Amino acid sequence: xxxxxxxxxxxxxxxxxxxxxxxxxxxxxxxxxxxxxxxxxxxxxxxxxxxxxxxxxxxxxxxxxxxxxxxxxxxxxxxxxxxxxxxxxxxxxxxxxxx
Amino acid sequence: xxxxxxxxxxxxxxxxxxxxxxxxxxxxxxxxxxxxxxxxxxxxxxxxxxxxxxxxxxxxxxxxxxxxxxxxxxxxxxxxxxxxxxxxxxxxxxxxxxxxxxxxxxxxxxxxxxxxxxxxxxxxxxxxxxxxxxxxxxxxxxxxxxxxxxxxxxxxxxxxxxxxxxxxxxxxxxxx
Amino acid sequence: xxxxxxxxxxxxxxxxxxxxxxxxxxxxxxxxxxxxxxxxxxxxxxxxxxxxxxxxxxxxxxxxxxxxxxxxxxxxxxxxxxxxxxxxxxxxxxxxxxxxxxxxxxxxxxxxxxxxxxxxxxxxxxxxxxxxxxxxxxxxxxxxxxxxxxxxxxxxxxxxxxxxxxxxxxxxxxxxxxxxxxxxxxxxxxxxxxxxxxxxxxxxxxxxxxxxxxxxxxxxxxxxxxxxxxxxxxxxxxxxxxxxxxxxxxxxxxxxxxxxxxxxxxxxxxxxxxxxxxxxxxxxxxxxxxxxxxxxxxxxxxxxxxxxxxxxxxxxxxxxxxxxxxxxxxxxxxxxxxxxxxxxxxxxxxxxxxxxxxxxxxxxxxxxxxxxxxxxxxxxxxxxxxxxxxxxxxxxxxxxxxxxxxxxxxxxxxxxxxxxxxxxxxxxxxxxxxxxxxxxxxxxxxxxxxxxxxxxxxxxxxxxxxxxxxxxxxxxxxxxxxxxxxxxxxxxxxxxxxxxxxxxxxxxxxxxxxxxxxxxxxxxxxxxxxxxxxxxxxxxxxxxxxxxxxxxxxxxxxxxxxxxxxxxxxxxxxxxxxxxxxxxxxxxxxxxxxxxxxxxxxxxxxxxxxxxxxxxxxxxxxxxxxxxxxxxxxxxxxxxxxxxxxxxxxxx
Numbered sequence: 001x002x003x004x005x006x007x008x009x010x011x012x013x014x015x016x017x018x019x020x021x022x023x024x025x026x027x028x029x030x031x032x033x034x035x036x037x038x039x040x041x042x043x044x045x046x047x048x049x050x051x052x053x054x055x056x057x058x059x060x061x062x063x064x065x066x067x068x069x070x071x072x073x074x075x076x077x078x079x080x081x082x083x084x085x086x087x088x089x090x091x092x093x094x095x096x097x098x099x
Numbered sequence: 100x101x102x103x104x105x106x107x108x109x110x111x112x113x114x115x116x117x118x119x120x121x122x123x124x125x126x127x128x129x130x131x132x133x134x135x136x137x138x139x140x141x142x143x144x145x146x147x148x149x150x151x152x153x154x155x156x157x158x159x160x161x162x163x164x165x166x167x168x169x170x171x172x173x174x175x176x177x178x179x180x181x182x183x184x185x186x187x188x189x190x191x192x193x194x195x196x197x198x199x200x201x202x203x204x205x206x207x208x209x210x211x212x213x214x215x216x217x218x219x220x221x222x223x224x225x226x227x228x229x230x231x232x233x234x235x236x237x238x239x240x241x242x243x244x245x246x247x248x249x250x251x252x253x254x255x256x257x258x259x260x261x262x263x264x265x266x267x268x269x270x271x272x273x274x275x
Numbered sequence: 276x277x278x279x280x281x282x283x284x285x286x287x288x289x290x291x292x293x294x295x296x297x298x299x300x301x302x303x304x305x306x307x308x309x310x311x312x313x314x315x316x317x318x319x320x321x322x323x324x325x326x327x328x329x330x331x332x333x334x335x336x337x338x339x340x341x342x343x344x345x346x347x348x349x350x351x352x353x354x355x356x357x358x359x360x361x362x363x364x365x366x367x368x369x370x371x372x373x374x375x376x377x378x379x380x381x382x383x384x385x386x387x388x389x390x391x392x393x394x395x396x397x398x399x400x401x402x403x404x405x406x407x408x409x410x411x412x413x414x415x416x417x418x419x420x421x422x423x424x425x426x427x428x429x430x431x432x433x434x435x436x437x438x439x440x441x442x443x444x445x446x447x448x449x450x451x452x453x454x455x456x457x458x459x460x461x462x463x464x465x466x467x468x469x470x471x472x473x474x475x476x477x478x479x480x481x482x483x484x485x486x487x488x489x490x491x492x493x494x495x496x497x498x499x500x501x502x503x504x505x506x507x508x509x510x511x512x513x514x515x516x517x518x519x520x521x522x523x524x525x526x527x528x529x530x531x532x533x534x535x536x537x538x539x540x541x542x543x544x545x546x547x548x549x550x551x552x553x554x555x556x557x558x559x560x561x562x563x564x565x566x567x568x569x570x571x572x573x574x575x576x577x578x579x580x581x582x583x584x585x586x587x588x589x590x591x592x593x594x595x596x597x598x599x600x601x602x603x604x605x606x607x608x609x610x611x612x613x614x615x616x617x618x619x620x621x622x623x624x625x626x627x628x629x630x631x632x633x634x635x636x637x638x639x640x641x642x643x644x645x646x647x648x649x650x651x652x653x654x655x656x657x658x659x660x661x662x663x664x665x666x667x668x669x670x671x672x673x674x675x676x677x678x679x680x681x682x683x684x685x686x687x688x689x690x691x692x693x694x695x696x697x698x699x700x701x702x703x704x705x706x707x708x709x710x711x712x713x714x715x716x717x718x719x720x721x722x723x724x725x726x727x728x729x730x731x732x733x734x735x736x737x738x739x740x741x742x743x744x745x746x747x748x749x750x751x752x753x754x755x756x757x758x759x760x761x762x763x764x765x766x767x768x769x770x771x772x773x774x775x776x777x778x779x780x781x782x783x784x785x786x787x788x789x790x791x792x793x794x795x796x797x798x799x800x801x802x803x804x805x806x807x808x809x810x811x812x813x814x815x816x817x818x819x820x821x822x823x824x825x826x827x828x829x830x831x832x833x834x835x836x837x838x839x840x841x842x843x844x845x846x847x848x849x850x851x852x853x854x855x856x857x858x859x860x861x862x863x864x865x866x867x868x869x870x871x872x873x874x875x876x877x878x879x880x881x882x883x884x885x886x887x888x889x890x891x892x893x894x895x896x897x898x899x900x901x902x903x904x905x906x907x908x909x910x911x912x913x914x915x916x917x918x919x920x921x922x923x924x925x926x927x
Contacts, residue, residue: 004211005105009112011206015199016119022195022911025182028128028174032135035166036119039142042158050149050225055236058151058228062237065161066248070255072166076173077259083177090182091906098904187905195911198918205921213925 006047013040027079027089031072038068107148115141126181128174132167139163150225153233279330280338282323283357283417286367289319290410294403301399306389310382313402317378317409321371328364335361335788339419339487350482358419358486362789365618365782366416366550369625373542374409376760380633381405381534383756387640388532391647401441405538408434412543416550420485421474424551428515429467431544436460438539439531452530459524466514466521470551473507476500490557498562505558505565508551509572516548516602518576523853525599529591533636536591541598541632542625549602549621552609556790560612569610570711574718577603579850581725585732585835586846589663590635593733596849597689598628600722604704607715613707614790615775615783620700622782623771627688627697630764634682637753637761638737639663641675645749660746665733669825670742674750677758679738681765686734688768690727690810696771698807703775705806706799720809727813732821740825 013036020033042061049057079089086093115138122134139162146155186192237245293316301309331337337360345353381401389395411434415427440456474484480500481489493501512518517525528540539545552559552569559566577600584596601624608617642662661667672679688695691702701723708716742748752758775782777798820834836843845851 005108005112007210008207009115011203011210012116013119014206015203016116016123018202018914019195019199020123022907022914023186023192024123025907026128026131028170028177029122029131032122032131032170035135035162036122036138039139039162042154043142043145046146046149046151046154049151053226055228055232058154058233059236059241061151061154062157062233063244063248065157067251069161069166070251072169073255074258074262076169077262079173080176081262089177092187094906095904098902191907191911195914198911198914202914202918202921205918205925209921209925 003047003051006043010040010044010047013037013043025090025092027082027091028076030091031075031079035068035072038064104148108145111141111145111148115145126184129171132170132174135170136163136167139167148225150227152227153230279326280334280340280359283327283340283359284342286320286323286327286371286413286417287410289323290316290406290413292316293406294410297399297403297406301403302396306386306395306398307382309399309402310378310385313406314375314378314382316406317371317375320409320413321368321375324364324367324371327359328368331359331361331364331788337361337363337789345422351478353420353422353484355423356419357417359417360789361785361787362550362553362618363416365622365786366546367413369546369622370412370416370543371409373625373629373764374405374412374538376763377534377538377542377629377633378402378405380537380636380757380760381532383754384532384534384636384640387643391643397441401438401532404434404437404441405534408438408539408544412547415547419487420483421470421477421489422484424554425467425470425474428470428511428547431539431547432460432463432467432515435463435528435539435544438535439528441531441535446530455524455527455530459528462521462524463514466511469507469510469514473504473511476503476507480504486554493557493561501558501562502565505555505562506568508555508558509565509569512548512552512569512606513572514548515551516545516606517599518548518572518603518606519579522576522580522599523856526592526595526849529589529595533591533632533639536595537629537632537636540595541628545598545602546605546621546625549605549609549617552606553614553618553790556609556612556614559610566610566612570607570715571610573603573605573607573610574708574715574722575603576600577607577722578718578725579603581722581729582846583849584729585725586833586843586848588665589661590638590665590668590733590737591632591663593665593729594628594631594635597631597726597729598624600726601628601689603722604701604719607719608704608707611707611711611715613704615786616700616703616707618786619775619782620697620704622774623688623696623700623768626764626771627685627695627768630681630685630761630768631689633757633761633764634678634685637678637757638668638671638675638682638750640753640757641671641678641750642668642746644751646746648749649745660744662746665736666831667744668737668742668747669740669744670738670747671750672738674742674747675738675752677752677761681758681761682738683734684765684768686730688771690730690813691723691806692810693803693807694772696768696774698803699772699775699777702798702803702806703777706802709799709802720805723806724809724813727810728817731814731817735817735821735825739822741827743828 017033017035017037017040020036021030024030024033042064045057045061045064047057049055082094083089118134118138118141122131122138125131125134139158143155143158143163146152146158293313296312297309301312304312337358339356339358341354341356343355345355347353385398385401389398408431411427411430413427414430415424418424418427436456436459439459440453443453443456446452446455477489478484480496481492483489510521514521525540525545529536531540559569580596580599580603584593584600587593587596601620605617605620605624608614608620639662646660646662684695688697691697693699705716705719705723708719742750773779773781824834833843833847836847839846
């Protein structure tokens with residue numbers, strides 16, 4: 001099957017993730033959209049690794065996953081800290097840098 | 100090109116996209132998280148089809164198992180707030196979707212037509228990459244990134260703790 | 276003997292010292308001391324000039340005494356050096372000599388002025404300005420390069436402005452004197468522009484502005500450059516020496532005090548133009564076209580001004596136009612190459628014109644005193660009595676004897692009656708003219724006729740007949756401090772002819788050392804007799820018109836008004852030159868200035884600058900709306916940017 005299909009699928013998932021980041025107001029859901037974007041990229045990596053029959057693609061996915069995990073940990077901790085201050089997870093409330 | 104492969108791919112693709120859309124559209128954060136879990140599972144299966152078993156299981160274990168559970172924990176912790184549906188910023192949704200569509204079109208165009216990836220067929224029989232092989236390459240050629248990743252994890256650990264740390268009042272202050 | 280030349284910087288610094296002393300401690304020293312210090316400063320300059328003249332007797336080629344380096348820019352270097360040669364020493368003697376006499380006269384004159392019109396502080400200011408003038412004039416005549424000459428040129432222009440507008444709150448509408456000063460300054464500026472252009476061309480052609488360098492290389496430079504230089508210098512001369520077309524400032528300059536008119540606008544500053552041409556003879560000699568231009572400008576001015584003088588009623592205005600006319604004689608002389616004649620007339624003119632002005636001042640003072648007496652000591656501020664109007668005078672001869680006699684001597688000298696000074700000097704000029712150009716000779720002869728005519732008219736109107744007003748009746752002679760300088764000047768005016776008697780030619784031999792290629796002055800008998808006859812004719816005509824039927828009342832029309840009709844009105848109205856300039860030059864210039872100040876400067880340029888600021892502020896305010904603080908908005912914009920770049924890459 002041509003690799004085009006995987007490319008299209010990956011792009012669709014990526015764009016959905018981007019839209020999710022821009023449209024949703026819940027900070028946690030924004031984070032989840034971010035994870036979706038990561039996954040889309042990972043999918044593409046693995047697809048090409050399979051095509052070229054090299055292992056580097058999969059290795060890269062390995063690292064991406066690790067770093068994503070670390071990032072989620074820190075990000076959620078940040079969100080908890082913000083919630084303690086603002087008592088809301090609406091990103092629209094965090095607009096003090098205006099003007 | 101076996102039809103069955105295309106059919107399976109189509110089903111999996113549809114499920115993946117569907118769950119992604121579902122995650123976008125659900126107002127309830129828990130539902131969104133659960134949709135995402137399903138999405139991850141689907142992608143894991145796709146990995147399997149592409150001959151990356153270790154990655155597939157790592158996906159399920161790390162992503163679906165650990166990260167999404169973490170998400171759910173935080174959702175529970177911070178209260179599930181139902182935010183109002185009305186968009187405060189005018190035109191945000193419309194422009195976002197428009198741009199998304201344009202982006203999609205361009206990405207596909209670029210990757211498929213410019214990159215001439217259009218006609219690349221995947222081999223019918225995809226080699227399964229064994230974990231042993233993965234480990235061998237990981238610990239020999241990619242030793243440095245591996246070590247750095249461990250430091251990143253350490254940094255994340257420390258960061259997470261520091262950010263959520265409560266200052267306990269000292270005994271002396273308590274007495275006053 | 277040579278060491279005496281090192282004294283030359285003091286001709287400039289002695290008056291400067293006078294300025295400093297008067298400026299710093301003058302208020303405390305009192306009026307008399309201020310006057311004495313000023314006169315002493317000028318007198319010191321005179322004594323040094325005499326010493327230099329004596330030293331030059333042994334050393335006639337002259338000396339250049341450097342004082343300081345002024346500036347060095349690349350190849351161009353200018354220093355402040357004093358040129359002591361016979362020509363500059365002659366000017367120094369005239370300026371400081373006449374200047375000292377006028378300083379002494381001014382002590383009395385300004386004393387009367389500050390007592391009549393109030394504000395004693397003016398006295399000190401007057402003497403400071405006078406000393407400044409002497410200093411600047413000395414810089415001008417002792418300069419060894421055109422640049423230093425220009426410094427002095429500008430300096431005397433400044434002093435002229437300061438002194439014309441000395442009574443700055445007086446004059447018509449409270450601004451008249453200030454306006455006159457401004458007019459003098461601006462008209463002179465046009466002339467100075469000419470001198471600047473000449474210096475630019477000179478530097479471009481010669482590479483230097485020193486007299487020595489320029490005159491030595493004069494023959495090697497392109498004829499066009501020399502023509503440009505000399506013609507621009509002519510422009511400068513018409514400005515400073517009040518020739519056509521830039522003479523209009525001199526009559527207005529009579530708004531200043533009479534000693535100022537005598538010193539600056541008769542004897543010294545206005546002669547700077549003549550000095551410039553005399554000094555630049557090596558250049559002019561190479562450009563016959565320029566010489567012709569100079570000669571004709573001088574001759575025409577002489578005639579033009581003389582005709583205007585016939586129709587004037589103000590005693591000082593008559594003398595002003597007479598000065599312009601006599602300057603025309605001098606300029607014509609140096610234009611024709613008769614430099615000795617021109618310088619001779621400069622010296623004699625300094626004597627008798629200063630004499631006439633100072634005597635006129637004496638008359639004015641007497642008239643003011645008579646006016647005060649007639650009012651029994653009441654002081655009317657705006658009483659419309661003009662003490663300078665000749666129609667208010669009359670019959671002053673028995674009342675102001677000394678003034679009458681010196682005035683008579685001055686008038687006869689001016690008209691050129693032998694054996695007074697003016698005869699010899701004017702005759703030398705006429706002789707040169709008769710040899711060179713018959714047309715110029717005729718014009719100058721007619722001007723000489725008019726000179727005698729208007730002086731005769733003035734004598735009769737002022738001193739003859741019966742007093743026409745109570746002020747004239749009450750006029751009395753002035754104190755010695757006023758009359759003694761008058762007498763000294765009268766003696767000089769009478770005997771001045773000795774300087775260059777035909778046959779003896781002392782001045783000529785003296786000046787030969789500084790000026791090369793001098794043509795010897797001739798004494799032509801028929802020219803001398805003709806000029807004498809013309810002068811006597813002028814006096815006779817004046818007597819027959821004005822003395823036979825003397826004026827009875829101030830407001831009578833002039834006897835010439837009826838027969839000459841419009842011509843007389845033209846003479847009275849100075850041929851409408853000022854009105855012409857106002858319509859053709861001033862009004863368009865004022866319109867242009869208003870246009871540039873209003874719409875162009877305030878609207879356009881200010882608008883552009885302010886507008887840029889306003890635009891920046893508006894833009895900032897507009898752009899600040901983008902920063903609404905919503906992160907999602909920012910993310911959307913980032914997405915937009917990414918898509919834009921991708922579009923560009925895809926479409927490339």
